[in-house]
Amino acid sequence: MRAVRILWLAVVLSACLAVTACGRGGDDDGADPGISDDSIKLGGSYPLSGPASAYRSIEQGAQAHFKFVNAKGGVDGREIEFVTLDDAYEPPRAVQNARRLIEEEEVFALFNTLGTANNVAIWDYANKQEVPHLFVATGASLWGADLEAHPWTSGWQPDYVTESQVYADFLEKEKPNAKVAVLYQNDAFGEDLLNGFKKATEGTDIEVVAEESYEVTDPTVSSQMSKLASSDADTFLNITTPKFGAQAIVAADKLGWKVLHIINNVSASKLLVLEPAGLEKAQGLISTAYFKDPASPDWTDDQSMKEFKQALAEHEPKANPEDPNCVFGWAAAQTMVEALKGMEEPTRQALMDSVRGLDVKVPILLPGIEVKTSEDDGYPIEAMQIMRFEGENWVLQDEVIQAPH
Amino acid sequence: MTERRGRIALGVALVAVALVIPFLFGPYRVGQFTLVLAYAVAVLGLNLLVGYNGQISLGHGAFFALGAYTAALLIEKASVPYLLTLPAAAVVCFAAGFLFGVPALRLHGLYLALVTLGLAIALPQLIKRFDELTEGTQGLTVEQPVSPSWLPLEDDQFLYLLTLAVAALMFLIAWNLTRGQLGRAIKAVRDGEIPASTLGVNLAATKTRVFALSAAYAGVAGALYVFAIGFVAPEAFTLTVSFAFLAAIVVGGLATISGALLGALFIEFVPVYASDVNDALTGVIYGGVLIAFMWFLPDGAAGLPRRLRALLARREAGDERRAEPEPAAIATEHKLPADKAPAGKA
Numbered sequence: 001m002r003a004v005r006i007l008w009l010a011v012v013l014s015a016c017l018a019v020t021a022c023g024r025g026g027d028d029d030g031a032d033p034g035i036s037d038d039s040i041k042l043g044g045s046y047p048l049s050g051p052a053s054a055y056r057s058i059e060q061g062a063q064a065h066f067k068f069v070n071a072k073g074g075v076d077g078r079e080i081e082f083v084t085l086d087d088a089y090e091p092p093r094a095v096q097n098a099r100r101l102i103e104e105e106e107v108f109a110l111f112n113t114l115g116t117a118n119n120v121a122i123w124d125y126a127n128k129q130e131v132p133h134l135f136v137a138t139g140a141s142l143w144g145a146d147l148e149a150h151p152w153t154s155g156w157q158p159d160y161v162t163e164s165q166v167y168a169d170f171l172e173k174e175k176p177n178a179k180v181a182v183l184y185q186n187d188a189f190g191e192d193l194l195n196g197f198k199k200a201t202e203g204t205d206i207e208v209v210a211e212e213s214y215e216v217t218d219p220t221v222s223s224q225m226s227k228l229a230s231s232d233a234d235t236f237l238n239i240t241t242p243k244f245g246a247q248a249i250v251a252a253d254k255l256g257w258k259v260l261h262i263i264n265n266v267s268a269s270k271l272l273v274l275e276p277a278g279l280e281k282a283q284g285l286i287s288t289a290y291f292k293d294p295a296s297p298d299w300t301d302d303q304s305m306k307e308f309k310q311a312l313a314e315h316e317p318k319a320n321p322e323d324p325n326c327v328f329g330w331a332a333a334q335t336m337v338e339a340l341k342g343m344e345e346p347t348r349q350a351l352m353d354s355v356r357g358l359d360v361k362v363p364i365l366l367p368g369i370e371v372k373t374s375e376d377d378g379y380p381i382e383a384m385q386i387m388r389f390e391g392e393n394w395v396l397q398d399e400v401i402q403a404p405h
Numbered sequence: 406m407t408e409r410r411g412r413i414a415l416g417v418a419l420v421a422v423a424l425v426i427p428f429l430f431g432p433y434r435v436g437q438f439t440l441v442l443a444y445a446v447a448v449l450g451l452n453l454l455v456g457y458n459g460q461i462s463l464g465h466g467a468f469f470a471l472g473a474y475t476a477a478l479l480i481e482k483a484s485v486p487y488l489l490t491l492p493a494a495a496v497v498c499f500a501a502g503f504l505f506g507v508p509a510l511r512l513h514g515l516y517l518a519l520v521t522l523g524l525a526i527a528l529p530q531l532i533k534r535f536d537e538l539t540e541g542t543q544g545l546t547v548e549q550p551v552s553p554s555w556l557p558l559e560d561d562q563f564l565y566l567l568t569l570a571v572a573a574l575m576f577l578i579a580w581n582l583t584r585g586q587l588g589r590a591i592k593a594v595r596d597g598e599i600p601a602s603t604l605g606v607n608l609a610a611t612k613t614r615v616f617a618l619s620a621a622y623a624g625v626a627g628a629l630y631v632f633a634i635g636f637v638a639p640e641a642f643t644l645t646v647s648f649a650f651l652a653a654i655v656v657g658g659l660a661t662i663s664g665a666l667l668g669a670l671f672i673e674f675v676p677v678y679a680s681d682v683n684d685a686l687t688g689v690i691y692g693g694v695l696i697a698f699m700w701f702l703p704d705g706a707a708g709l710p711r712r713l714r715a716l717l718a719r720r721e722a723g724d725e726r727r728a729e730p731e732p733a734a735i736a737t738e739h740k741l742p743a744d745k746a747p748a749g750k751a
């Protein structure tokens with residue numbers, strides 16, 4: 001009977017309402033939300049589940065650092081609470097998370113939201129609400145490109161344009177006449193790196209002679225690799241995410257394609273990429289780094305690495321201390337803490353002023369890499385160092401290469 | 406007549422609940438309900454196809470995406486007023502659904518499912534391929550509707566009420582349709598194609614029309630989604646969306662109108678609350694709840710009242726039977742002839 005069905009519908013809806021009811025929020029009293037005399041609330045949206053959930057260890061590294069800082073008294077006596085929500089790498093959920101964090105959780109600032117598309121989905125909203133949208137976990141060059149359009153947003157990691165510039169500089173020194181074949185992911189990340197590389201090699205003798213793209217939903221990249229291997233390239237630029245990076249390494253080995261193999265930073269993880277592919281196939285691989293590798297014996301006695309591993313074991317025992325994503329989260333969180341320390345007043349505007357005038361030391365970054373911004377420079381980190389895989393580990397080469405915009 | 410009055414009263418109560426939501430809750434929650442309404446329109450369209458017409462589609466996310474991009478591009482690149490993008494999305498998706506429906510006529514069951522799956526997989530690629538138009542992987546930020554100055558409503562409240570109005574209209578159209586001649590034809594095709602055609606139903610026309618109509622519904626839902634979220638990107642329209650719509654009709658109930666709303670509530674709220682419970686087990690919890698629904702409520706949540714009534718009716722019948730003394734006992738006690746059947750339920 002329709003009546004009973006409608007009644008049932010009303011019951012279900014009322015139940016939902018009752019469970020989730022919260023009154024219409026009133027206006028605030030003028031002070032910025034999320035900050036008080038003894039606490040600061042930050043909000044983040046991460047792919048804690050779904051196809052990109054390997055990146056959840058970033059959140060673990062960040063939480064470990066905030067808890068570590070809290071244990072030492074916090075920032076000027078304020079304890080940091082970092083509320084994180086899952087967006088499963090889906091833009092509409094990132095939008096809803098941003099709204100929930102800003103309107104319901106009333107966070108002081110958004111920190112380290114992951115994913116280019118996700119951040120593009122929320123940056124207009126965050127900027128309209130005048131909420132700091134800081135140190136986003138994506139290497140897109142967008143975040144620093146137009147500070148006037150989005151004054152409340154800041155990137156953090158060396159972006160893909162910087163990274164491709166570093167590869168171009170390396171090739172100009174080592175192989176000035178390189179003929180490059182490129183495999184790239186067909187999305188904003190892949191295009192950013194590829195176009196950055198092409199721009200950085202304009203006017204040099206380095207030439208891109210073949211390019212093949214793949215989709216994140218593709219099962220393998222073997223056909224693309226066959227095509228690239230049959231070109232006359234003597235260098236292979238591998239712009240992929242971990243799963244496909246490993247596949248490309250295996251494919252190159254199977255095809256007997258022995259050329260200079262450059263793999264991008266996102267896929268340089270020994271844990272997630274090289275070991276699954278087989279370390280013997282990864283010999284001579286070139287990539288870039290900007291923070292200390294937790295799996296490398298070079299840093300076992302390093303003070304900042306020991307501090308990191310101890311804090312991780314104490315505050316996030318489920319995290320894997322050799323996962324470079326944890327170091328990423330730790331380092332970004334440390335930058336956040338430094339920015340908070342630089343606030344002259346407990347307001348969001350003061351936080352942004354601090355973010356636009358950063359000059360801080362983050363010891364777990366490689367020596368020689370600075371975190372610096374200014375009114376005109378929206379890119380906190382603009383340097384990387386080349387590393388080569390030899391034996392069982394990545395070995396840093398030469399010097400840090402500065403690649404400012 | 407009291408039943409009818411009761412029905413009207415309940416309907417009014419439901420409408421009242423729906424209208425009061427934006428004034429009870431903060432913008433974040435109201436935004437969630439707005440999305441629920443948008444999804445409900447898509448699920449309703451899919452239900453017309455799967456529940457009422459017996460066809461299958463694993464690719465309705467593609468029509469949803471098509472409607473969303475139509476609205477997004479018209480608003481951002483052609484400065485079309487956002488209200489007009491709703492019929493535009495409907496028309497574009499109706500046409501696309503029709504074009505797709507014609508070759509799909511030849512296919513049934515598994516093969517139709519595979520072809521629609523192909524559509525769902527292909528669409529994000531197509532969006533990326535035509536990136537001069539669609540902005541490709543970068544995504545496109547879309548200006549969202551704002552509350553007109555002559556209305557004392559805030560933006561999120563206005564958007565909710567607008568979506569409610571559109572959803573109500575779509576529900577009304579579907580309700581009307583399923584009760585009319587086309588509705589009978591649609592259901593007849595589901596129940597048996599050969600008997601239906603002997604009764605004079607034009608199979609090809611009915612099936613393609615339903616496919617096109619359900620695509621149009623998904624398109625309108627896509628446009629409403631754009632108003633609510635303000636951003637489109639290929640990543641937002643993967644296979645997950647198509648599967649979510651299917652999950653919604655399973656949970657809500659096949660061939661029911663109210664089921665669409667219940668299913669939409671499920672796909673919007675359960676993933677969020679699953680990750681609040683334990684973010685490592687979100688997928689497991691979501692899948693577990695879905696399986697529980699399929700096991701205990703194969704008719705979906707909308708079928709629950711029917712099941713409860715059936716359960717109660719059986720209980721009543723059981724009670725009555727127990728209250729009646731055994732016929733043999735009566736015969737012995739009151740010395741009635743043994744062949745006289747006792748009164749009451751046999």
